Amino acid sequence: MIWTKTKRVLRSGFVSFWRNGVVSAASVLVMVVTLTVIGSLIMASAYLNSSLEAVKNQVDISVSFKNNAAEKDILSLKNTLATLAEVKNIQYISSAQELADFKERHKDNSLLIQSLDEVGNPFGARLNISARDPAQYDSIARFLDPAQDSDSSFNRDIIDQVTYKKDIVDRLISIISTSKKVGFVVSMLLIFMSILVTFNTVSLAIYSSREEISVMKLVGASNNYISGPFMVEGVIAGSVSAFFAIALLYPLALWIKSTTLGVYGGINMVAYYLDNFVQIFFVLLGAGIILGVISSLLAARRYLK
Secondary structure (H helix, E strand, C coil): CCCHHHHHHHHHHHHHHHCCCHHHHHHHHHHHHHHHHHHHHHHHHHHHHHHHHHHHCCEEEEEEECCCCHHHHHHHHHHHHHHCCCCCEEEEEEEHHHHHHHHHHHCCCCHHHHHHHCCCCCCCCCEEEEEECHHHCCCHHHHHCCCCCCCCCCHHHHEEEEEEEEHHHHHHHHHHHHHHHHHHHHHHHHHHHHHHHHHHHHHHHHHHHHHHHHHHCCCCCCCCHHHHHHHHHHHHHHHHHHHHHHHEEEEEEEHHHHHHCCCCCCCCCCHHHHCCCCHHHHHHHHHHHHHHHHHHHHHHHHHHC
C-alpha cells in the first residue's frame, strides 16, 4: 500500500513538473543562478585561501644584527625566541653566509665584488623568524623591540633592525574577509529569491489543481499525500538546477585560470574543479534539493490548510 502511494506521488510529481513547463523553467533558472553563485564562492574561497597560504609562507620577521654582535649572544636570543608559543620556525644565517649569499646574487658585478673584498664583510648575522599565525608577528616584533626590558635573558642592544611584511598578509586577509561577507550576503539574497520563485511556482500549481485537490480531500486524502507531488517537483527542480550549475562552473574555471595566469600563489582552478568535481556537485545537488523542498513545503502548508 505504501509503495503504491509512493509510486503515485512520484509519477504525479514528474507529470506535474513537465506539464507546467514555463513555471518550472522559471524556478529552475533562478535556482541555477543561485547554485552557480554558491559554486563560484566555493571556488573563489579555495583560490583566495591558496593565495593567502602562499603569502604566509613567504612572510617572516628578519632580525639583522650589528657587525660586532657576538655569536653566543645571537644564539642566546635564538634559543629564547624558540620558547615563545608564537614562533613556528627560526633560521640562523651567519655573517659569513650573508656575505657568500650576497656575492652569489651579484656574481656578475665584478666591481661590487672587488669592493667587498677591499672593505671586508659589512654584513651582520641574521635570524629569519616564522610565526604560527600572521596575527602574531606584532607580538614577536614588540618582544624584540630594544625599548622593551621585560626579558633580560638576552641582550637587545645587538639587534640592528627588525623588518617584516605583515601588511601584505593583513591586506589579503581583509580582502578574503570582505569577499566572504559579500558572497554570503549575495548568496542569502539569491537563496531567498529562489525560495520565493519556487514558492510561487508551487502555489500556482496548487491553485491550478484546486478542483482536483478538493476532490482528493473529500475522499479522505491527507495533506501529506496531496503535497507529496509538489515536494517531488521541488526535488526535480533542485536536481536539474544542480546539473546546469555544475556545467556552468567549468567555463567559469577556465575564465579564472586565464585571468589569473601568472598571479602569485593562485591555484589552477580548472585542476581544482576537476579534482573536486564530485564534492562540488553533491554540495550543489544537496543545496538545490533543500531549496526545492523548503519552497514546496512552505507553499503546501500555506495553501493546503
